[in-house]
Structure formats: structure tokens, C-alpha cells
Amino acid sequence: MKYRTLGSTGLKVSVVGVGTWQLGGEWNKDFSQDEVNAMFNRARDLGINLIDTAECYGDHVSEKLVGAAIQRDRGKWVVATKFGHKYHGYLNRTEPREPQDIIEQLNDSLRALRTDYIDVYQYHSWGDAQFDDPAVLDVLHKAKRQGKIRHIGNSVGKNTNVRQLDASQDRDITVIQIIYNRLDRVPEEESFPSCIRQNLGVLARVPLASGYLSGKYKPGMTFDPKDVRSNQKSEQRDEKLREVERIAKNELPAGVDMATWALAWCLQHSAVTAVIPGCKDVKQVESNARAADLDIVRGDHPQAVGK
DSSP, X not given: OOEXXXXXXXXXXXXXXXXXXXXXXXXXXXXXXXXXXXXXXXXXXXXXXXXXOOTTTTTTHHHHHHHHHHGGGGGGOEEXXXXXXXXXXXXXXXXXXSHHHHHHHHHHHHXXXXXXXXXXXXXXXXXXXXXXXXHHHHHHHHHHHHTSEEEEEEEOSSTTOHHHHXXXXXXXXXEEEEEOBTTBOGGGTTHHHHHHHHTOEEEEESTTTTTGGGSOOOTTOOOOTTBGGGGSOHXXXXXXXXXXXXXXXXXXXXXXXXXXXXXXXXXTBTTOOEEOOOOSSHHXXXXXXXXXXXXXXXXXXXXXXXO
């Protein structure tokens, strides 16, 4: 495993982390604690120390599974979670309206994670009006003084929202989470330059494009109604999968697993600190981790350099 410093936080994080939306039950699978323990035990063995979760991956369901899996060595992990959405059911969320709601969510997350502090506490895909609320920032600063959170992050809803990114330093935000993958390179245009200027840690979410870059799916593929990917229009899905086929033919080195390559591709951009792919079993944890050792040539962008 390789490690990088997460922006100005001073935290050393594995370049490959564990994303945990899938643990909340919206990807057509419910996980047992034993399954989650097995995945995190293997991640631990492979040197992974970064976890990303959220309050609304289930009603703190993902956080509870994660908390139990890492309780014995909590201090060795860098845990990022989020606030700002209340889970009511499958793909049914509302946004809290009062600062007190954020305090309640934070305390619920701490209990679920079985910890007394959160390393990175992130705004969760908020619109500009809510993001600008000074009362929310006051709550976060108080939580920092109390030691409940160590750093403030922003999981940006749209990867074109440069307005929020540019406000990071003024709002004490040191970590950004943003969608970035071989099928969605929009952050390269304005978002990444803003992150580099401010020395922000960058977590690339959806680095496998919701699994499309795993190479397992072909145009015409359909998903179970309980799988969040079933909500995407079939024409858009097929267009992406045809592009994946083209990438596999023209860019994928012989003998290299496509999912591993896709993660390594993200890591070659100088703005990206780490990728946070999801995983459904131990084999996927292992495949993801191999991206740390895969050196690929990517001369397609002036800031595409290895670290």
C-alpha cells in the first residue's frame, strides 16, 4: 500500500480507501456483520486505513457496521463520514433544516461508529444556500473545539460546483470529496486546479463509475429494481458501457484487470489524494488494493503525474 498526506490535515491515508454506501442496503444486498468484518480484516491486512461512510447509508446502518468492524483498533483508521441527509427508506432522504439537527446527526454518528471523534466530517451534497449558512459552520467549529471532529470536509454534490470549492479555505474546509473517474473527467477543468491552489485533500468518489468501469457489464445490461443503478435511463447506461468497451480496447494494458486499472488511472492525477471505491466482498477489497501498485502511463493531461 502507498500513502499520501490528505491536503493540509497532516493525516496519512492509504491511496485506496473503502467506500461504504453499499453497506446501507441500496445496492441490492444486505450485509451481515461477519461479511463486513471479513472485508475490513482484509483491508487492514493490505494496509488500507481510509474509510468513507455517511449518516444516510441506511439510517446510520453503514456506520454501525463499520464501527463494529474497526472498534478494536479505531486509532489506526481515518474515518470520514457525512451530515446533512436524513434517511427514511430506499432512496428517500430529507435535509435537516436547523443547526440542532446537525448536532443530533453528529452524536448519532459517533454512537454508531463507536468512537468519540470523527477524522473528517463532511457536508453531504448540499446546495449553495445551505452550504453558506454561518450557523452550521458555528456548529462544526464548536464540535472541533470539543474534539468530536478533527477536520471539516465537503462532499460536493456536483463536480462543477467551483463556487463551493473556492470557498473552502474561508470556511475551514480541508478535504473535498468529488466524483471523478475515466468516464467523468469534468473536475480536471476547474475543480482540481482550485483544490491544488488551496492544498485540499481530494477523495475521488465513484472511481469505478458505479461499477461500469469494472468491465463486468455490457450494453443492454439491466439491474434489479433494488439496485440504485436501475434508476438510470437505459440509453445513458448503454452509452457509458459502449464507452467502457472502447476504453478497454484502446487503453487497458494487456493482462490488467479493468477495475484495478480504473482506480490507478484516477490516482495518477496530481490533485487526487485517494480513491474510495465500494466493495461487496473480500475479493473486491483485494482487487481495489492492487491499484496502489499499478503504474500506468497517462500523458493525457498536463497535471497527470504520479506521486
